[in-house]
Amino acid sequence: MTTFLGSDNNSLAVALGLAAGFPIALLIFNELINSSEKRNISITPTLRTIRNLVLPTLVLTLFIRLVAELPREETWVRLVETAFWICLLMAVLSFLNDVIFGAAEKGTWRERVPTLFRDLARLLLVGLGAAIIYSQVWDQEITGALTALGIGSVVLGLALQEPLGNIVSGLMLLFERPLNIGDWIIAEGTTGKVIEINWRSVHIETSTRELLIVPNVSLYKNAFSNLSRPTTLRTETYEIGFSYDHPPNLVKEVLLEVLQTTPGVLADPAPLVRTVNYADFSVIYRMIFSVDRQESLANTRDNVITRIWYAAKRAKLNIPFPITMEYSPTESPSAPEPTASDLLRAFPRYRNAKLNVQQPQPESGDKAEARIFEYAAGEIVLSPKIQRKGFKLISKGTAQLSTPDNSNQLIEISQLGPGEFFGDHGGGSGLDGEFTVKAITDLRVIHFEPDEIAEMLSKSPALSAEVGQAIDTRRRAAQHLKFPGRHTGASGIMERPSF
DSSP states (O other): OOOTTOSOHHHHHHHHHHHHHHHHHHHHHHHHHHHHHHHTOTTHHHHHHIIIIIHHHHHHHHIIIIISOOOTTSHHHHHHHHHHHHHHHHHHHHHHHIIIIITOOTTSHHHHSOHHHHHHHHHHHHHHHHHHHHHHHTTOOHHHHHHHHHHHHHHHHHHTHHHHHHHHHHHHHHHHOOOOTTOEEEETTEEEEEEEEOSSEEEEEETTSOEEEEEHHHHHHSOOEETTSSOSOEEEEEEEEEOTTSOHHHHHHHHHHHHHHSTTOOSSSOOEEEEEEEOSSSEEEEEEEEESSHHHHHHHHHHHHHHHHHHHHHTTOOOOOSSOOOOOTTOOSSOOOOOHHHHHTTOHHHHTTOOOOOOOOTTTOOOOSEEEEEEOTTOEEEOSSOOOOSEEEEEESOEEEEEEOTTSOEEEEEEEOTTOEEEOOSSSOSSTTOOEEEESSOEEEEEEOHHHHHHHHHHOHHHHHHHHHHHHHHHHHHHHHHSTTSOOOTTSSOOOOOO
16 A cells, blocks of 8 residues: 555645645535525525535545545445445435426426425435445445345334334325315314425414424324315304394395405305304304405404494394393493484584484384494495495594596595585485495494485585585596596686595
């Protein structure tokens, strides 16, 4: 054996080349990795494998074989050479994975291949490559290597029954494909979104941002629900009770209108309301509606349940308490609500218009001439499709008045606050079916029937002129949006409407 760095000039040249070339190669790969990370190139993991594993083992192998000139038959020389070939094999497999799956476009078959399948395929190729390396480096028959591998697999299989059970279960889930990444499922009593499927478990992100890890064998043996199959549409049911005093058809009509006007509730399949039970305290109704996907369900359900309260109060529907309480003749289960007369005291011009707005006595049976309605933030109060006759004076909250432009997109004209109005004023429509009023905040309005507001305006010329001027300004604003430049005020310039 030649002495280390003996008199051989070739060995000296190789040693100097390795000493200079190895740092240069590291610098080059560092720059390549930094550049690929900035450009988001898919082969970045492969470059890291080459820099961290392949280059060091390659330099060590060349040093031993060409500089030190140690005999190949020595055990530790073969170990170093084996390590180099295994690292090179890992780099090649990493490159294939990065090229085929790393740059996969969303929705393609490459993007849909689960990580578990790729890991198992890589493990199989590593095993075959290791057998070939063993045969070539250690001068052994490959059949012996395969035999040793088989015996080792049996021993490992007996020792690792549970982990292998998860792997097999994962393979069965992979072939059957009852779930994919991105699906919403209910597993072990928890609802969440599948974010990863690996060789051992399925990772589920819950609605509270927690990570639930379910072993594959648990999913394979036990039942679970896939909320994203066979379609992403989700159908929700909600039950609520109303007093026996209200006709079921009236209740169903009010609840159905809530469903039809709540954003997120699909028109197809159409929402339904069913009478399902006569309970101890109320008649139970079931609301059935659909949303486009699981992510929309929580917000849509919240909007539906919130708007039921406002719709029930406007329609004077009672949601009974499931409790029994006793009150003395002078007690009331709740604080008395303000009457229309109470609310009108804040608006002298309406209060002084000599309109009788006293609430009727229960025994009189007379119809109230002014009522109080409340709307939830976001509700459409009036629109071309939702026409509610009557004059409405805002007592509390803010509403948006808008009209469609030439492209049929709603454009805001103004925001209406307390003391401002919308609706019919008796002699004609204040909206003419072309305006939309939407509650920006929770809205309380005082509602007058058309004949009553007409009588009030006839008794107050000043108020009648003010109402007429506001309506005319709104109409001119709507015309200006549809036909810019054609409708102007008295000064020849379109004025910003003020109501």
